[in-house]
Amino acid sequence: MQSITLPLILSLITTMISGIFAAIVLLRWRAAVKEGKQRPHLRAWGIGLLLYCLGAFSQVVLSFMWSQVFFALWYWAGALAVAPWLGQGTVYLLWRRGNIARNIEMALLLVCVMTLPWALFLTPMNGAAWRPGIDMNLIINDVMQRGGVRAFVPVMNVWGTIALVGGALYSARLFNRKQILRSRMVGNWLIAAGGLLPALGGALIRLNLVELNYLGIMLGVILIFRGYLMTANAPDEPKTANQQRIASETAGD
Amino acid sequence: MAQLLPLLRDIHYWLSRAGLVIGLIMLGIAILIGLIRHGDVTVLFRRATYAVVVFVGIECLIGLAMYLSGARPGEEVHLIYGAGALLALPFFIFVETTAKKRPAMGSYIWAFTLMIAIFVRGIMTGAPR
Numbered sequence: 001m002q003s004i005t006l007p008l009i010l011s012l013i014t015t016m017i018s019g020i021f022a023a024i025v026l027l028r029w030r031a032a033v034k035e036g037k038q039r040p041h042l043r044a045w046g047i048g049l050l051l052y053c054l055g056a057f058s059q060v061v062l063s064f065m066w067s068q069v070f071f072a073l074w075y076w077a078g079a080l081a082v083a084p085w086l087g088q089g090t091v092y093l094l095w096r097r098g099n100i101a102r103n104i105e106m107a108l109l110l111v112c113v114m115t116l117p118w119a120l121f122l123t124p125m126n127g128a129a130w131r132p133g134i135d136m137n138l139i140i141n142d143v144m145q146r147g148g149v150r151a152f153v154p155v156m157n158v159w160g161t162i163a164l165v166g167g168a169l170y171s172a173r174l175f176n177r178k179q180i181l182r183s184r185m186v187g188n189w190l191i192a193a194g195g196l197l198p199a200l201g202g203a204l205i206r207l208n209l210v211e212l213n214y215l216g217i218m219l220g221v222i223l224i225f226r227g228y229l230m231t232a233n234a235p236d237e238p239k240t241a242n243q244q245r246i247a248s249e250t251a252g253d
Numbered sequence: 254m255a256q257l258l259p260l261l262r263d264i265h266y267w268l269s270r271a272g273l274v275i276g277l278i279m280l281g282i283a284i285l286i287g288l289i290r291h292g293d294v295t296v297l298f299r300r301a302t303y304a305v306v307v308f309v310g311i312e313c314l315i316g317l318a319m320y321l322s323g324a325r326p327g328e329e330v331h332l333i334y335g336a337g338a339l340l341a342l343p344f345f346i347f348v349e350t351t352a353k354k355r356p357a358m359g360s361y362i363w364a365f366t367l368m369i370a371i372f373v374r375g376i377m378t379g380a381p382r
Binding site for chain 2: 100103110148
């Protein structure tokens, strides 16, 4: 019972919420595909949320036992792949010119396909640094060497956060300026805030506020979930053709 | 197979350099057609890309044969770069051949840029230390 800590409880909640959220988004995507509609942003968000769930679940497992596989999965999913996949959904919504979004998705897929076996099989890890209940972020430098697969993280995270948060802010500003679809505007504000919270984790760890980092990750997915529901189920419909065009360009449904 | 190892090593070495040059030439052509002339992918360009895929496949097979013969790259991550180089072009060929929005030469600019970057990293990690 000693290892039931606040970070563990927060990680469990994050795992459940992100898992439910991923299922909702992916079922919505599958239903759209069955109707003959392409909704690649839902697929990208669904993958991102599955990775969010995988990262949080690995965190739960690592609270109890040391496992090189789960540490690699925690790092690969949580630190490397989540942000760019969530950002990719927004890229699909907002970058509709040519095939740019599809090309970015392929580049992202290629990086993920290369970095997963790299993290799992070719990254030496020092399990001696692990203790039950310890925060993985505190021991990362002791467990994994700098360089190697870790070199991808800053680029992937910065890109993913800019795409997700920037895209949500852009959409919110657009709705605000046109004074339409207030619920979508608020929803996009929530998505932007939710995308920023996990990204602030590094700063919180440096400030020795480790438990706030777990809280940030949990609140991040809750805010994105709430924001997604508000944008996808927006009740107030646009009135003019121009408003309909803006709404369809930034809709998350 | 062990007797063939020095020969395979030489072929692997020279094909990697040739692949880099071919990738740069293809990237140049893709930029010329796509960005400067704003044209679409030609049949000849697509066939040349398929030929490069076969070329990279042969390079990877030689690398695999060397590995099975007991040779090891300078860094193990060379194997990841090999797999990445092999996958880079097919991923973007899929995007281009299924694209509804034309022209779609941008896919090959992405493809050859990434392939060149992976080749450079592959060459850097391949030589024994």
